[in-house]
Amino acid sequence: MRPNLKNCTLGFGGALLLSLVLAGCGGDDQQSAKQQGGGQQQKPPAKAEVMEVEAHDVALSKEYPAQVRSNREVTVMGRVEGVLEARHYREGSMVEKGDKLFTIEQAPYEATVKQNQADVQSAQAEVSRAKRDAERYARLYNQNSVSQQQRDQAKADLSTAQAALAQARAALDSAQINLSYTEVNAPVSGMISLSEINVGNLVQPPQELATITPLNPIEVRFSLPADDAFSLRQQRQKEDEGATDTVILTAPGTESASRDALQLRGKLDFLGSRVDESTSTVQAEAVFQNDDQLFLPGQFVRISLPHVMRYDVYAVPAIAVTEGLKGPQVFVVNGEGKAESRFVSLGEIAGDWQIITEGLKPGDRVVVSGIGSISAGDQIDAQPFTGKVPAPQNNAGENPSQEPDAKGGEGVEGARRDAQDGQNGAN
Template structure:
């Protein structure tokens, strides 16, 4: 047995030596790999990128609101007198001006009524003049004690009745002349006129609808603002006296080019709708060509609408991470660190950040393509133009 044990000892020593050699080789390989990695990290150049320091500020929004055009000043033209509709002085769809003649309703009957009222007035005036002469004569006779006081009072009463009759006939003549004027139906407002509801030759009565006129210039547009936007807009109006500019736009459709009008906000409601939580607003636009018509869907943009004292980053700087939207924040070693953020509204090429960032932090403001967490950054000044970050 002793002999066999001595014979196996060299093999054990040989195996032990091989194991130690492998361990040393493995350790040498690992330390060499770490050294190479360190050398590679030191050799990697920093990536130049625009960097901005986050600070609170007021920022202009780029927002628009939908609206369907409707004419709040649309007017229905109605007949004011009875008679035969003798003539129509327009073509459906024409642009008419306030005061233009539209229809003629049997004026001869009302001309005769005016002449009759004029004759009645002349007769009443003649009776008044006679009563005036009688009253003057009885006044003289009373002074001479030639007539009784009762005779004078009777003459004076007749004069008063005659004067009242004149006034009554003057009113009748005015009424007859008004009715005569109503036989020439005029446009009460300027705008585009509709098809005629009644054909020439038909009999019309007071209240008969004849046509509709839709004012197109200026164009009044009503729309709804969310509460937050209405409050910001009211604050803006209080800060400056200049009008708030507005743009009315319609997208291109079916070969027609996009169109827009420039105007201004002229009304902002003072109460919030309980059903929609919005505030009503109104803007006025010059529409001389009549290119925008009621019933069209449009969008209203307001100039200078702002959010106050907020944090914002360029839109290009935001990427989508595993936990949602993220930006890259630089640490003290100028290495990029991913930071998940919560976003608010869009303001042109800026995004408002509601949480995730603090004032004073440095944020990558240019295109983060190719940037990974831990990437060394060579900070470049940010030019402030969120649209040109690259």
């Protein structure tokens, strides 16, 4: 049987057409893939300020709890016995040094003074008599009219009379002192407390009568860590103590909607010479002028030392430090100009600066701006560090293509432009 040439030709042609169609489809896929690959834009380098690490000195502001004291506070005591006759001040008022505060009955002490005055006069008369006798016996002895024993006895009587006069005068002084104690005066200036004994009661020494608290200046005692005390001692050796010893006192709870908390500026007056073994702290004291007398002894306050130095440390702007999977990290620009993460150990915070104790070395280039838009491996267009700490930024989800005029549907303006272009094409 002869083969059908027509059928063979059609079969061969169909196969050829099918292969051409498949080849055409494959070609379209490859061309589409090439177009898509060529359409992807490489991420441009990220502009960021870069700081080169070097050791320098950093000033810290340290704050400690403290308590107000008045080291010149005195307790007024009754020093003689007697009935309290009068109180000459208003309780809770300010008194000046020397002001009369109390009067204790004076009559018994005045009588004692008068008696001792009479004893002194009697002793003086006895001294005069003994002196005349001694002079007369001395002349008679020179004339061989009396014996040597009589002359010596006259001299001894004179010495006895003089000793009696000295004793009488001492008793008079003591009586006058006791009489002066019946008037109780203020030993210092300050605010006086309530009276501890009422008028009419018997004062029996030593008897506490009142307390006077000087309010200007005031002293504040506090404890600071041994490291801070060590730094202050270093500063005193290197710098002017006037700047080093500046202290600021703040009263918590005194702030309001229209004003900050009450503050005083003073001077560090004492820095202890030993470390407390149980707390590892050093005791210190500061002095403040309390002209308005608003701060009172016993009040709890906060003490700030605004210039505690840390010498020869590494520090970067705090905004440069982020939290990585393994802890705090910074981005360092490597030799290829790319960002790489570097885990670091953090020290103290000095205002806008973060002290780094481990992880950095001199010469490292740390990224200090645009941190939220940078990832490890990104190419960095390094800009000089201006020396000013950048303001914190919320850059979550940002990338360089999200500009207002970005193409390809990225960015607000880009999406609006693409939509407009689509409408124009449809029309």
